[in-house]
Amino acid sequence: MENNKDMLISINNLKKYFPLKKSSFLQKEKLYVKANDGITINIHRGETFGLVGESGCGKSTMGRVLLQLYPQTQGNTVYYGRTIYEYKPAYVAKFLKNLPSHVSKLKSLQEKASKITETEDVHNFAADDADRVYHQLAHLAGGLIYSKDLSKAGQLLYEEYQAGCKVVEAAANMETDSAAKAAYEQAVEKQEELRRQLDKLRSDCEQNEAFLKAEKLWDHGIDLGLLSKEELRILRQDIQIIFQDPYSSLNPRLTVGQLISEPLVGHKKFKKGSQELEDYVIEIMEKCGLDRYFIHRYPHQFSGGQRQRIGIARALALNPKFIVCDEAVSALDVSIQSQILNLLQDLKQKENLTYLFISHDLSVVKYISDRIGVMYLGNMVESAPSERIFENPLHPYTEALLNAIPTTDVHNKELQILEGDIPSPVNPPKGCKFHTRCKFAFDKCKECTPDWVEVEPNHFVACHLRTK
Numbered sequence: 001m002e003n004n005k006d007m008l009i010s011i012n013n014l015k016k017y018f019p020l021k022k023s024s025f026l027q028k029e030k031l032y033v034k035a036n037d038g039i040t041i042n043i044h045r046g047e048t049f050g051l052v053g054e055s056g057c058g059k060s061t062m063g064r065v066l067l068q069l070y071p072q073t074q075g076n077t078v079y080y081g082r083t084i085y086e087y088k089p090a091y092v093a094k095f096l097k098n099l100p101s102h103v104s105k106l107k108s109l110q111e112k113a114s115k116i117t118e119t120e121d122v123h124n125f126a127a128d129d130a131d132r133v134y135h136q137l138a139h140l141a142g143g144l145i146y147s148k149d150l151s152k153a154g155q156l157l158y159e160e161y162q163a164g165c166k167v168v169e170a171a172a173n174m175e176t177d178s179a180a181k182a183a184y185e186q187a188v189e190k191q192e193e194l195r196r197q198l199d200k201l202r203s204d205c206e207q208n209e210a211f212l213k214a215e216k217l218w219d220h221g222i223d224l225g226l227l228s229k230e231e232l233r234i235l236r237q238d239i240q241i242i243f244q245d246p247y248s249s250l251n252p253r254l255t256v257g258q259l260i261s262e263p264l265v266g267h268k269k270f271k272k273g274s275q276e277l278e279d280y281v282i283e284i285m286e287k288c289g290l291d292r293y294f295i296h297r298y299p300h301q302f303s304g305g306q307r308q309r310i311g312i313a314r315a316l317a318l319n320p321k322f323i324v325c326d327e328a329v330s331a332l333d334v335s336i337q338s339q340i341l342n343l344l345q346d347l348k349q350k351e352n353l354t355y356l357f358i359s360h361d362l363s364v365v366k367y368i369s370d371r372i373g374v375m376y377l378g379n380m381v382e383s384a385p386s387e388r389i390f391e392n393p394l395h396p397y398t399e400a401l402l403n404a405i406p407t408t409d410v411h412n413k414e415l416q417i418l419e420g421d422i423p424s425p426v427n428p429p430k431g432c433k434f435h436t437r438c439k440f441a442f443d444k445c446k447e448c449t450p451d452w453v454e455v456e457p458n459h460f461v462a463c464h465l466r467t468k
């Protein structure tokens with residue numbers, strides 16, 4: 001796991017399996033397309049994380065799962081754009097009030113997982129279930145999941161959580177009411193006192209490796225996989241997506257003004273038809289390089305680049321913190337691509353945005369990304385700061401991708417460049433999934449899944465060659 005306090009999103013062992021319909025009555029085993037198959041990565045505040053890989057490797061799926069547009073099959077997606085104290089998701093109180101029963105559920109899952117061998121556990125996820133619940137609990141309770149007095153730990157953590165919620169409320173009140181300062185100070189004092197009591201409880205725990213590991217996970221992020229539908233709907237203000245084809249993602253019967261207003265009215269930011277709303281929409285349009293007199297026009301009256309600007313304006317309207325750009329410039333002419341990329345860069349600076357930038361075009365990813373993640377058949381195989389991926393690629397797959405790009409015109413090169421077919425994501429090869437196409441593969445690669453290892457600062461790779 002990367003160690004960085006500036007995370008906006010932390011992804012642990014993310015899996016998205018799409019079930020396939022049985023092809024006959026005789027087929028016993030249920031089959032899945034393993035579109036994302038155990039991804040662990042952090043996205044930092046203010047960065048653009050570029051995601052590359054051949055068609056079908058699971059890039060779009062990962063983007064959609066992060067937004068929870070598809071429910072995740074396994075893993076944890078923790079969001080740090082707001083804290084649990086600010087957002088108060090219902091699961092927090094449920095978990096903390098019943099800490100002993102959740103910890104005993106965790107223990108039984110861990111026990112079940114330890115009894116099942118990897119080959120038996122193809123689809124029942126015992127180890128994944130245990131890992132997911134462990135992370136859910138450790139984010140909320142840290143090392144205290146190993147406390148001897150779990151009821152007391154749960155009670156104190158719950159009180160500390162309530163006190164934290166009061167601190168946030170009181171801080172907000174202070175903005176409008178100067179007399180609220182005393183209430184704020186009282187709330188802070190109460191939370192500090194509860195934290196002292198929690199420290200005391202921690203010092204009674206056995207300070208072993210398991211305790212310290214869980215303790216590091218104690219934070220106040222929001223586990224997106226545990227939110228209710230309504231909680232997710234509200235949180236989506238923070239997390240937006242821009243699609244490849246703005247035409248099909250924009251309702252052709254709505255004007256630009258209506259398209260940008262729709263999410264604002266839906267989230268009750270403005271009254272429908274109000275002057276304030278119109279002024280705000282014009283402000284957003286101008287930020288995105290759209291003239292104000294376009295407000296009454298329909299999507300078909302625009303060029304591809306302008307339509308993408310409408311898509312961006314719509315995503316930007318709710319003042320998000322994180323935007324998934326899914327092949328956002330791929331459908332555009334090269335000259336227009338750079339205008340849109342520059343607009344995205346500019347907005348990122350001005351609006352403090354963080355991007356997950358998905359593209360099959362390495363030159364685009366290189367231009368815009370601070371860090372790059374390379375995906376192969378549902379897994380992340382390498383991630384590093386952008387320049388390091390190009391200067392010092394460590395995974396043979398990354399190297400093959402880079403070597404296959406002609407140096408003069410690298411635009412719009414589809415990443416279908418390696419020899420050999422991509423194996424099926426339904427039945428991926430055992431061990432390292434890339435071994436069937438890797439010229440360096442040796443015995444171990446066919447048997448064991450390589451670990452995700454940090455080989456130089458911020459440079460991660462999953463390859464047996466690098467960990468021999």
Ligand SMILES: Nc1ncnc2c1ncn2[C@@H]1O[C@H](COP(=O)(O)OP(=O)(O)OP(=O)(O)O)[C@@H](O)[C@H]1O
Pocket residue numbers: 018033034035053054055056057058059060061062360425
């Ligand atoms: N809704 C779905 N139902 C079933 N399978 C799906 C679904 N969405 C994606 N897949 C499968 O999951 C795998 C990953 O697809 P995904 O679209 O995420 O890849 P990608 O890297 O974004 O590629 P592309 O750029 O071609 O879209 C593919 O095998 C795809 O067929």
